[in-house]
Amino acid sequence: MASDGDAAAVAALGISGGGNDWAPLRRNLPLLAPEEVELAKLLLSEGQSHLFEHWPEPGVDDEKKRNFFDQVRRLNSSYPGGLASYIQNARKLLADSKAGKNPYDGFSPSVPSGEVLTFGDDNFVSLEEAGVKEARHAAFVLVAGGLGERLGYKGIKVALPRETTTGKCFLQHYIESILALQEASCKLVEGECSTKIPFVIMTSDDTNALTVKLLESNSYFGMEPSQVHILKQEKVACLADNDARLALDPNDKYKIQTKPHGHGDVHALLYSSGLLEQWKSTGRKWVLFFQDTNGLLFNAIPSALGVSATKGYNVNSLAVPRKAKEAIGGITKLTHVDGRTMVINVEYNQLDPLLRATGHPDGDANCETGYSPYPGNINQLILEIGPYMEELKKTHGAISEFVNPKYTDSTKTAFKSSTRLECMMQDYPKTLPPSAKVGFTVMDTWLAYAPVKNNPEDAAKVPKGNPYHSATSGEMAIYRANSLILRKAGAQIADPVVDTFNGQEVEVWPRITWSPRWGLVFKDVKAKVHGNSSVSQRSALVINAKNITIEGLTLDGTLIVNAKDEAKFNVTGHVENKGWTIQHVDHKDTSEKEEIRIRGFKFNKVEQLELNY
Numbered sequence: 001m002a003s004d005g006d007a008a009a010v011a012a013l014g015i016s017g018g019g020n021d022w023a024p025l026r027r028n029l030p031l032l033a034p035e036e037v038e039l040a041k042l043l044l045s046e047g048q049s050h051l052f053e054h055w056p057e058p059g060v061d062d063e064k065k066r067n068f069f070d071q072v073r074r075l076n077s078s079y080p081g082g083l084a085s086y087i088q089n090a091r092k093l094l095a096d097s098k099a100g101k102n103p104y105d106g107f108s109p110s111v112p113s114g115e116v117l118t119f120g121d122d123n124f125v126s127l128e129e130a131g132v133k134e135a136r137h138a139a140f141v142l143v144a145g146g147l148g149e150r151l152g153y154k155g156i157k158v159a160l161p162r163e164t165t166t167g168k169c170f171l172q173h174y175i176e177s178i179l180a181l182q183e184a185s186c187k188l189v190e191g192e193c194s195t196k197i198p199f200v201i202m203t204s205d206d207t208n209a210l211t212v213k214l215l216e217s218n219s220y221f222g223m224e225p226s227q228v229h230i231l232k233q234e235k236v237a238c239l240a241d242n243d244a245r246l247a248l249d250p251n252d253k254y255k256i257q258t259k260p261h262g263h264g265d266v267h268a269l270l271y272s273s274g275l276l277e278q279w280k281s282t283g284r285k286w287v288l289f290f291q292d293t294n295g296l297l298f299n300a301i302p303s304a305l306g307v308s309a310t311k312g313y314n315v316n317s318l319a320v321p322r323k324a325k326e327a328i329g330g331i332t333k334l335t336h337v338d339g340r341t342m343v344i345n346v347e348y349n350q351l352d353p354l355l356r357a358t359g360h361p362d363g364d365a366n367c368e369t370g371y372s373p374y375p376g377n378i379n380q381l382i383l384e385i386g387p388y389m390e391e392l393k394k395t396h397g398a399i400s401e402f403v404n405p406k407y408t409d410s411t412k413t414a415f416k417s418s419t420r421l422e423c424m425m426q427d428y429p430k431t432l433p434p435s436a437k438v439g440f441t442v443m444d445t446w447l448a449y450a451p452v453k454n455n456p457e458d459a460a461k462v463p464k465g466n467p468y469h470s471a472t473s474g475e476m477a478i479y480r481a482n483s484l485i486l487r488k489a490g491a492q493i494a495d496p497v498v499d500t501f502n503g504q505e506v507e508v509w510p511r512i513t514w515s516p517r518w519g520l521v522f523k524d525v526k527a528k529v530h531g532n533s534s535v536s537q538r539s540a541l542v543i544n545a546k547n548i549t550i551e552g553l554t555l556d557g558t559l560i561v562n563a564k565d566e567a568k569f570n571v572t573g574h575v576e577n578k579g580w581t582i583q584h585v586d587h588k589d590t591s592e593k594e595e596i597r598i599r600g601f602k603f604n605k606v607e608q609l610e611l612n613y
């Protein structure tokens with residue numbers, strides 16, 4: 001029971017409902033600055049007195065007590081509406097979760113219609129052209145705050161090699177692609193064009209220092225440092241129970257345990273950064289969001305941006321055909337009983353229950369095409385900046401949240417471990433008015449999507465026919481895409497062989513890779529590949545140049561072509577050497593680097609021809 005003194009002190013602090021057990025805090029009040037007392041009031045009034053239960057008398061751990069309030073201050077300022085909102089939202093979502101409330105209550109799903117593109121046809125080529133034209137009005141935003149727990153890689157994912165023929169990492173490839181778009185787009189303008197496409201990277205405490213180091217130690221991979229903006233997302237407080245009592249860190253009782261809030265934070269961070277106004281005032285029209293490890297993504301950007309521009313989409317999500325149960329959300333049209341409709345991503349863990357609950361007894365199943373009828377969201381979003389800013393003015397970037405507690409039993413009264421609220425960037429359209437133009441663009445998976453998310457053990461367990469989403473499949477997908485693009489451009493590219501690495505059966509195509517400046521869009525590739533050229537299956541071809549043409553080349557081995565800037569050269573004739581052989585590596589072989597182990601192979605560089613112009 002609180003003493004009369006406690007009650008008086010509570011009243012003096014103006015706290016209602018703070019509970020009776022705040023005596024440990026009361027004794028420590030003299031230590032706190034006025035602003036810290038305000039934060040304490042906030043916590044007490046939200047039922048968080050347990051956070052102070054263990055606080056000893058003043059004089060013991062005073063520094064730690066102050067640090068506790070530093071953290072509370074950060075948690076309070078980084079969440080739209082502050083900690084009180086966070087706790088209140090959590091209480092509501094936890095109650096809904098306990099009651100088993102369906103977040104899609106009242107909605108029935110149906111298959112939406114969108115733009116379906118075919119690589120290389122006239123429509124695709126003209127959309128690519130439109131997209132390149134628009135690119136100088138774009139800004140790119142990479143969400144890279146995730147640790148990649150499923151992959152289990154120790155470093156940051158953007159530092160992983162996209163492919164190991166050149167060893168260029170994802171971040172280098174992304175930056176080179178943006179710079180190539182910038183150059184190509186500027187070229188279409190009469191007179192001088194000094195556009196620098198802005199590039200934002202959202203990091204978190206888990207990834208920030210390593211991301212900055214990667215950029216700085218590589219001179220920003222050729223981008224001007226002023227073009228790059230880092231926005232760091234904060235984690236959110238963990239929740240210990242259904243009353244949304246905040247969890248203390250098991251290793252430090254003066255710290256609130258925190259976990260990532262999800263990629264949805266990117267909208268609130270962009271809103272508060274002031275960058276959107278700056279971009280709008282310098283003529284930006286589009287904000288393109290993308291994720292950390294899709295090595296094929298930039299194959300899809302020009303045409304998708306072309307779709308946004310020609311269709312006037314406020315929101316355009318990129319999608320690929322989706323295999324049922326594949327760990328990517330399904331783009332779904334939801335119709336409410338009251339008539340409202342929206343086209344939105346339904347996350348992969350929610351699609352099956354939603355379908356079963358709405359008269360589809362097979363749930364998330366493939367249809368006669370062998371794919372789910374719902375296109376798979378690859379979380380590449382293109383937003384039109386004007387309507388985006390209008391919406392953010394209203395929401396301040398807050399995105400609808402969800403909670404996913406793992407309960408100890410069916411009474412749903414206790415959690416196995418603390419949980420937290422999460423949000424996803426693709427939920428942005430949920431708050432849009434019905435007049436918003438929300439669309440999506442579907443492309444072939446081989447062209448547009450090959451993420452690196454799963455560790456070798458988990459990838460090897462993926463049901464046959466479903467994609468592995470591993471470092472092995474991510475790299476092989478790049479060779480496959482480049483081989484198919486060259487084939488479409490008229491070159492004879494040998495068929496792949498099938499091999500197994502880290503328990504995953506994959507197609508091994510010739511190891512063909514080029515810099516984005518060489519083959520930004522299909523038209524560029526077509527213009528640079530002439531005559532009867534061929535590449536054998538065991539070959540590797542690296543084109544690290546802008547204006548190299550290939551004419552009558554027969555390659556059986558390894559050829560690397562480097563050229564400076566605008567140097568023009570035609571690569572031709574018969575090139576044959578022992579080349580680079582592929583050596584299997586076991587993922588448990590700790591004598592190999594982790595980047596190599598997780599893909600299950602490395603190149604044995606026996607012989608090559610390197611041409612430098």
Ligand SMILES: O=c1ccn([C@@H]2O[C@H](COP(=O)(O)OP(=O)(O)O[C@H]3O[C@H](CO)[C@H](O)[C@H](O)[C@H]3O)[C@@H](O)[C@H]2O)c(=O)[nH]1
Nearest residue numbers: 143144145146260261262263291292328329377378379451
């Ligand atoms: O707090 C976070 C969590 C994640 N990320 C970043 O968000 C991206 C996506 O994270 P995951 O790869 O873990 O995402 P999921 O695989 O869970 O799913 C997401 O990506 C899929 C496609 O790859 C589908 O589109 C799916 O609908 C979408 O939620 C990554 O770049 C990651 O670094 C953050 O920036 N902050």
